[in-house]
Amino acid sequence: xxxxxxxxxxxxxxxxxxxxxxxxxxxxxxxxxxxxxxxxxxxxxxxxxxxxxxxxxxxxxxxxxxxxxxxxxxxxxxxxxxxxxxxxxxxxxxxxxxxxxxxxxxxxxxxxxxxxxxxxxxxxxxxxxxxxxxxxxxxxxxxxxxxxxx
Amino acid sequence: xxxxxxxxxxxxxxxxxxxxxxxxxxxxxxxxxxxxxxxxxxxxxxxxxxxxxxxxxxxxxxxxxxxxxxxxxxxxxxxxxxxxxxxxxxxxxxxxxxxxxxxxxxxxxxxxxxxxxxxxxxxxxxxxxxxxxxxxxxxxxxxxxxxxxxxxxxxxxxxxxxxxxxxxxxxxxxxxxxxxxxxxxxxxxxxxxxxxxxxxxxxxxxxxxxxxxxxxxxxxxxxxxxxxxxxxxxxxxxxxxxxxxxxxxxxxxxxxxxxxxxxxxxxxxxxxxxxxxxxxxxxxxxxxxxxxxxxxxxxxxxxxxxxxxxxxxxxxxxxxxxxxxxxxxxxxxxxxxxxxxxxxxxxxxxxxxxxxxxxxxxxxxxxxxxxxxxxxxxxxxxxxxxxxxxxxxxxxxxxxxxxxxxxxxxxxxxxxxxxxxxxxxxxxxxxxxxxxxxxxxxxxxxxxxxxxxxxxxxxxxxxxxxxxxxxxxxxxxxxxxxxxxxxxxxxxxxxxxxxxxxxxxxxxxxxxxxxxxxxxxxxxxxxxxxxxxxxxxxxxxxxxxxxxxxxxxxxxxxxxxxxxxxxxxxxxxxxxxxxxxxxxxxxxxxxxxxxxxxxxxxxxxxxxxxxxxxxxxxxxxxxxxxxxxxxxxxxxxxxxxxxxxxxxxxxxxxxxxxxxxxxxxxxxxxxxxxxxxxxxxxxxxxxxxxxxxxxxxxxxxxxxxxxxxxxxxxxxxxxxxxxxxxxxxxxxxxxxxxxxxxxxxxxxxxxxxxxxxxxxxxxxxxxxx
Numbered sequence: 001x002x003x004x005x006x007x008x009x010x011x012x013x014x015x016x017x018x019x020x021x022x023x024x025x026x027x028x029x030x031x032x033x034x035x036x037x038x039x040x041x042x043x044x045x046x047x048x049x050x051x052x053x054x055x056x057x058x059x060x061x062x063x064x065x066x067x068x069x070x071x072x073x074x075x076x077x078x079x080x081x082x083x084x085x086x087x088x089x090x091x092x093x094x095x096x097x098x099x100x101x102x103x104x105x106x107x108x109x110x111x112x113x114x115x116x117x118x119x120x121x122x123x124x125x126x127x128x129x130x131x132x133x134x135x136x137x138x139x140x141x142x143x144x145x146x147x148x149x150x
Numbered sequence: 151x152x153x154x155x156x157x158x159x160x161x162x163x164x165x166x167x168x169x170x171x172x173x174x175x176x177x178x179x180x181x182x183x184x185x186x187x188x189x190x191x192x193x194x195x196x197x198x199x200x201x202x203x204x205x206x207x208x209x210x211x212x213x214x215x216x217x218x219x220x221x222x223x224x225x226x227x228x229x230x231x232x233x234x235x236x237x238x239x240x241x242x243x244x245x246x247x248x249x250x251x252x253x254x255x256x257x258x259x260x261x262x263x264x265x266x267x268x269x270x271x272x273x274x275x276x277x278x279x280x281x282x283x284x285x286x287x288x289x290x291x292x293x294x295x296x297x298x299x300x301x302x303x304x305x306x307x308x309x310x311x312x313x314x315x316x317x318x319x320x321x322x323x324x325x326x327x328x329x330x331x332x333x334x335x336x337x338x339x340x341x342x343x344x345x346x347x348x349x350x351x352x353x354x355x356x357x358x359x360x361x362x363x364x365x366x367x368x369x370x371x372x373x374x375x376x377x378x379x380x381x382x383x384x385x386x387x388x389x390x391x392x393x394x395x396x397x398x399x400x401x402x403x404x405x406x407x408x409x410x411x412x413x414x415x416x417x418x419x420x421x422x423x424x425x426x427x428x429x430x431x432x433x434x435x436x437x438x439x440x441x442x443x444x445x446x447x448x449x450x451x452x453x454x455x456x457x458x459x460x461x462x463x464x465x466x467x468x469x470x471x472x473x474x475x476x477x478x479x480x481x482x483x484x485x486x487x488x489x490x491x492x493x494x495x496x497x498x499x500x501x502x503x504x505x506x507x508x509x510x511x512x513x514x515x516x517x518x519x520x521x522x523x524x525x526x527x528x529x530x531x532x533x534x535x536x537x538x539x540x541x542x543x544x545x546x547x548x549x550x551x552x553x554x555x556x557x558x559x560x561x562x563x564x565x566x567x568x569x570x571x572x573x574x575x576x577x578x579x580x581x582x583x584x585x586x587x588x589x590x591x592x593x594x595x596x597x598x599x600x601x602x603x604x605x606x607x608x609x610x611x612x613x614x615x616x617x618x619x620x621x622x623x624x625x626x627x628x629x630x631x632x633x634x635x636x637x638x639x640x641x642x643x644x645x646x647x648x649x650x651x652x653x654x655x656x657x658x659x660x661x662x663x664x665x666x667x668x669x670x671x672x673x674x675x676x677x678x679x680x681x682x683x684x685x686x687x688x689x690x691x692x693x694x695x696x697x698x699x700x701x702x703x704x705x706x707x708x709x710x711x712x713x714x715x716x717x718x719x720x721x722x723x724x725x726x727x728x729x730x731x732x733x734x735x736x737x738x739x740x741x742x743x744x745x746x747x748x749x750x751x752x753x754x755x756x757x758x759x760x761x762x763x764x765x766x767x768x769x770x771x772x773x774x775x776x777x778x779x780x781x782x783x784x785x786x787x788x789x790x791x792x793x794x795x796x797x798x799x800x801x802x803x804x805x806x807x808x809x810x811x812x813x814x815x816x817x818x819x820x821x822x823x824x825x826x827x828x829x830x831x832x833x834x835x836x837x838x839x840x841x842x843x844x845x846x847x848x849x850x851x852x853x854x855x856x857x858x859x860x861x862x863x864x865x866x867x868x869x870x871x872x873x874x875x876x877x878x879x880x881x882x883x884x885x886x887x888x889x890x891x892x893x894x895x896x897x898x899x900x901x902x903x904x905x906x907x908x909x910x911x912x913x914x915x916x917x918x919x
Contacts, residue, residue, distance in 0.1 A: 015455075016434060023455035027409075032401035033394015035583075037528050038616045042854035045528060074394035081393030090392050094384055094820065097828055098251030099391030100398060100528040100583030125863035131854060133528050133584050134251045135831025137865035139824070 003067045006031070007076030010067070017063035021055075022046045024062045025073060033074035033103045037131065044130030047104040047111075048073045054111035074103035077110060086110055089146035097134035104130050109144050118148050227360040229318055231278075231289045232262055232311030235356035239339050241268045243312075245275045246283070246290035247300040248555050249387060250585035251828075252883045253821035254300035256385045258308055260817055261301070264379040265312030265371060268352060269339040275386060280557035281576035293557040296590045296707055298784035298881020301817055305879055306370075313368045315359070322359035323350050373815055373876065382820035387581075399532045399553040399580040400613055407534070408437055409454035410601050410612040411461040414446040414622050417847035418702050420471040421445050430460040439464065442600045450605065454613050473702040473847040481628055481701045481844065482519070488651035489517065489632040494695035495668035498678045501691035506645035510636025514730050516723055518633070518907045520715035522842040523626035523708055524849075524857060529553065529583020530619040531594040533560075535602035536609040537568060548575040548599060549609075553582035555590040563592035567599035586832065587707035591624050591659070617852045624706025625842055625849075627653035631719040636691070641731030643742060645691035648676065648719065654698045655712070658705040664698075672696045674713040675781045675888065676720065681878065683713065683783045685720070686749030687742040703844060709832050710887035713783035718837075718909065721779035721892035726905065735778055735896065736762055748875065752789035752810040753780040755871050760791035760808040769805055772797060777896025779889040786813040786880030792866070792893035796901045800915035804834070804866040804894055809886050811870070814878035822882045823870040829887035830868055835859040837891035838911050 001012040006029060013028040020039075025031040025048070034057060037045030041056040048057045049072040050065065065071070078084035082091070086109050089095075096102045105128065112119055112127045119127070124141050132140070226236040234242040243262045249255035255275055263273050283290050291307060316336055323341040324331035327348050334343050339352040373380065390396040415422060425447045427439035435456030442448050447466055451457035488494075507513060533552035540546045548568035554560040557579050565572040582589055598612040614622070629652030636645035654669040663670065674683040676694045685694075708714070728738035736757050743750040757763075757778065766774035772795035780789035793806045809826050816822055839858040843850045851857040895906050898915065906914055 019455055023453065026401075027453040027455060030403070031394070032397070032403075035398075035529070036400065036613075037530075038854050040616075040853055040855060043528065077393065081395065082389065087392045091384075091388055094388055094824070096251070096385075096388055096391040097253070097824060098528065098582060098584045099387075099396055102391050103394055106392065128862045131528065131859055131861060133526060133586070133832065133835075133859065135828030135860070135865070136824070137831060137860075137862045138827050138868060141862065141865075 002062070004062070004065060004071060005067060005069060006071045007073060013062070015062055018061050021048070021057040021060045021062050021065060021071075025057065031073050031075055035100055035103055037101065042131070043101070043104070044108055045101050045104040047107040047130065049107060049111055052111065052114060054108050074107060077106060084110065085147040085150065086113070086143065089143040092146060093139055093143055095136055095139040095143050097136055101130055101132045105132065105140055109140070109147075112144070113148060119144060227356040229315040229356055229359050230311055230364060231286070232308055233266060233315040235319075235352050237353045237356070239269065239272050239351050239353035241266065241273045241339070241352070243273060243275050244278050244290065246278060246293050247304065248293070248295040248557070248579060248582060248585065250295070250553075250555065250582035250589065252300065252825060253385060253818060254295065255387060256383070257301050257817040257821065258304065259386060260379045260383060261305055261309050262312035264376055265309045266316045267337050270378055270383065272339065273386070277579045279576055279578060280561040281572075283558065284561065284572055294559070294590065295555040295585070296587055297711070298883040298885065300883070302785055302879040302881050309370050310368050313370055314365055317365045317368070318359040318362045319352050319355055321362055322355040326350070326355065326358065379817050380815070380819075382818060385821065396581060398529050398583045399534070399551065400529055400583065402534050402551050402580060402611060404534065404609040407609045407611055408450050408452060408605070409457050410448045410450045410598075410610050411454060411457035412442060412446055412448040412597060412612060412614065412618060413461055413466065414618065415468050415470065416621055417468070417470040417474050418704060419473050420847070421469040422447055423467040423469045425467070426465040430464050433460040433463065436460045438605065440601065440604050442597050446597065448597070448601050448612070450601065450610055454611070458615060470847060476702055476847045477845050478521070478843040482630070484699050485519070485628065485630040485651045488697035488699050489630055489649055491651070491697045494649060494697040495666060496693060496695040497668065497673040498676055498685065498692060498694040500678070500689065501645075503645050503647045503691045503693040506691035507634055507636045507647065510644055511639045512637045514635045514637065514727055516633050516726055516905075516907060517630060518719050518722065518909075519630040520628065520718065520909045521840070522628045522703055522844070523836050523840045524620055524623040524842050524851070525584070525586045525588035525706070525708055526620070526854070526857060526859065527584030527586060527588055530614040530616055531588070532611065532613040533595045533598035534609055534611040535564070535595075535598040537599070537602040537606050539606035544574070546570055546574060548602070549578070550576070550595055550599065551578045551580055552595055552598070553580050553589055554592065554595070555582070555585045555587070556592070559590065560592045560595045563595040564599050567596040568603055586709040587711070588624060591706060593622075616854070620852045620857060621849050623842070623849070624704050626708035626714065626836070627655055627705045627712070628701065628703070629653060629715050631715070633719060633723040635723070635727055637727065637731060641733055643689055643727060646689050647693045650694075650696040650716075651699060653700050653705050655705045655707060657698060657700055667698055669696065669698060672712055673716070674711060675716045675783050682785055686746040686780060686782060687739070688745045689742065701844075702847070703849070709829065710783070710884045713781060713884070713888040714833065714836065714891070717779060717781040717888035718892045718895065721781065721889070722895050722905070722907070725777065725896040725899065729899070739778070739780070748787045748812055749780055749782060751875070752787045752812050752873065753778065755810040755873060756789045756791040756808045759869065759871060760793065762791065766793050769795060772803070773901070774805060775897050775900035777893045777898070777900055779892035779896065781885070781888050783885045783888055784881035785878065786811055786882060786885040788812075788885040788889050790886065790889035790893040792890070792897040794894060794897040794901055796898060796915055798917070800913075800917050802898065802911070802915055804864070806867040806869065807890060807893060808869045809871065809889070810873055811882060811886055812873050812875050813880035813882050814874055814876060816872050816874040819872045822872050825882045826870045826886045827868045829884065830890040831860050831865060833887035833890040834864070834894065837894060837909060838864070841910050841912075
């Protein structure tokens with residue numbers, strides 16, 4: 001059975017090779033924090049990290065991922081689910097509304113901070129292209145800056 | 151005149167709420183998914199535990215998983231329908247309205263806790279079910295969550311619930327101590343008797359309090375004495391949204407669950423003719439291919455991805471029906487003709503517009519249009535249903551788990567689709583991944599039940615693809631508007647005829663409420679008066695009328711509803727009149743608003759904060775221009791001042807919007823700010839890009855690549871002035887959406903001299919090659 005390294009654990013699955021990673025995470029591994037929003041890499045709700053890079057998992061065939069590739073999902077962003085600087089900043093200013101897009105927002109922002117610890121507004125505009133229909137953008141931006149300040 | 155097939159196709163989505171059953175007690179049992187029965191309390195409180203049986207994951211904010219799982223089977227005392235208190239002083243506040251991001255859950259809990267005088271740190275919430283509401287004679291009132299009504303229409307009875315519970319708790323302590331209740335005090339969940347020094351907590355006396363006769367003489371606090379309500383407290387439902395634990399309908403797990411993908415006839419009103427199940431039945435995971443109603447086909451499989459993959463490969467033949475050639479161009483022509491139709495339903499008539507226009511020194515006329523919009527909730531429509539068959543009809547059951555803005559409508563839909571009485575159905579509300587009006591309609595619930603009924607005993611989760619969601623929305627109505635103004639020689643407005651032409655939501659959803667061709671909600675923001683949505687101008691001769699024309703595209707309540715286009719039409723035209731007569735748009739409006747002090751107050755507030763009297767400072771070498779708008783809707787008064795620049799290529803940048811909102815009372819100011827910002831993102835998405843067009847009877851835009859929405863880079867800074875003037879309760883989820891677009895469009899005119907009258911903006915500012 002194929003193996004994936006997800007949140008530090010080796011996980012096996014029996015999905016067909018062309019199954020998008022998103023649906024392997026959600027339906028084979030039970031990790032439903034990663035969301036389906038569009039299926040065509042437009043909205044970013046499905047964003048996970050593969051080897052530290054943000055990936056829109058709805059269009060990434062699972063067969064393209066090597067067993068050694070390190071996948072991190074929202075469930076693995078921090079050990080306790082609350083202590084990543086972005087999770088703390090998000091909680092501090094009540095960023096989410098419905099919350100559905102927020103897993104993808106957080107994973108996108110986490111990848112941004114890893115590459116650019118002090119992002120400018122322009123960096124955020126360029127990198128955080130996720131869709132939020134509730135319109136939490138200004139609080140997302142503010143929370144990224146809070147987290148960057150540490 | 152319009153053709154017959156363009157007439158109102160009366161889709162009655164909303165059925166009457168089911169009649170209450172006679173079961174008087176709250177102690178009903180319900181079938182667990184393993185067929186056993188569990189008590190209602192156990193179901194609610196232990197739902198989040200995932201040990202084997204029910205894996206419902208109903209979210210209980212503030213309670214740890216461990217505490218939730220450890221909840222004893224004995225019920226926590228229900229002091230009354232709204233308040234349960236556990237021995238450890240945890241207060242469970244029942245919330246009848248749905249939380250979809252708008253913060254109502256926290257706001258309602260604040261109101262109950264304010265009157266209860268409990269420890270806010272120990273407050274948690276839960277949804278009662280629509281079935282319980284039915285069984286208990288609608289003790290929790292209306293579950294419907296739309297029209298920005300969550301707080302403004304339930305504040306009175308939920309506060310009374312909190313106040314009554316406090317009286318009962320104090321009485322229980324006084325009874326135990328054998329002292330008069332009037333000599334006791336209660337605060338932060340602690341009851342004291344100062345004279346004797348006795349002290350107890352709500353949790354210790356809750357069981358005794360629950361046995362008392364509820365008081366009838368309940369006095370509510372004066373809002374000026376509020377300590378918790380009115381404060382910007384944190385939401386109760388944030389934590390699990392930061393780590394993937396929040397369970398949305400799409401995430402539901404149940405033992406033995408199968409998944410369904412569906413395709414409904416892409417042409418509204420069309421039918422399913424045939425499908426070739428054999429072509430896909432051998433594909434991985436496929437369990438069944440089945441007809442759903444008379445217009446849809448679904449594939450049921452072990453996983454949704456398998457179901458969707460098989461559905462994509464399924465040969466389907468449609469009977470596209472009478473509307474197979476309908477188009478947006480055809481709608482537009484019909485609406486354009488209706489702008490001059492002799493017959494229209496008048497809602498607001500002052501003086502004699504016809505003769506005033508005829509004798510006016512100057513006339514100004516303009517025609518505007520607003521397209522269909524899809525709600526495009528981030529979580530697509532979904533519902534899980536299980537039909538339990540039995541040889542004994544009375545033991546048949548239908549259970550539904552779904553994100554819904556109207557639990558009672560979902561219950562009615564489950565009953566209708568299952569063929570069972572409502573008392574044999576139940577709906578468990580799951581947190582919504584967005585609503586915006588779309589999830590008030592239970593069409594997707596009906597489909598899920600239809601599928602489940604064909605597979606008894608198996609829970610089936612129906613998830614719509616984004617494409618299905620885009621093609622089968624309940625769309626923002628399409629309208630046009632012709633405005634004719636008469637002005638005297640001094641540039642004073644003497645007459646205004648505002649003719650709306652187009653689609654009626656009410657005609658589509660509840661045609662019984664159309665009287666004499668008049669849709670009572672078509673005139674939001676333009677009504678003569680009333681507490682809901684009154685026009686803010688005094689115009690000596692005024693006629694607001696509506697020539698209803700209903701295309702076959704099903705309409706729905708879309709955040710802001712009719713206020714969206716009405717505010718664009720009126721506020722952009724007011725701006726046109728000010729410029730046509732060489733007057734400052736603020737001064738021009740003020741002259742007409744003297745009899746409307748609340749409308750005027752919010753307008754003045756944004757003008758002052760934005761610095762209207764001074765030019766806006768340049769940004770990055772670009773000149774910045776301002777635009778204003780004000781309106782009233784959903785019981786609140788709102789205004790906005792937008793600041794924009796447009797470069798030589800026609801590139802628009804919205805730098806800042808100052809917004810003011812007077813909702814009478816403000817229960818949680820920081821959540822009001824969140825709603826204002828969010829409404830702007832939604833309203834500007836529509837104004838800048840949003841458009842669902844029809845070709846060959848079907849919607850052309852199938853995903854976010856062709857239905858772009860506002861993203862981070864285009865989101866303006868928003869400064870929100872929350873200015874509750876007291877004495878009334880207005881909504882906050884929707885009103886401000888309506889002022890974002892006209893304020894921006896008016897600022898665009900100030901910047902470019904180009905008047906945008908056809909929405910959305912799209913590339914109308916771009917330099918033509």
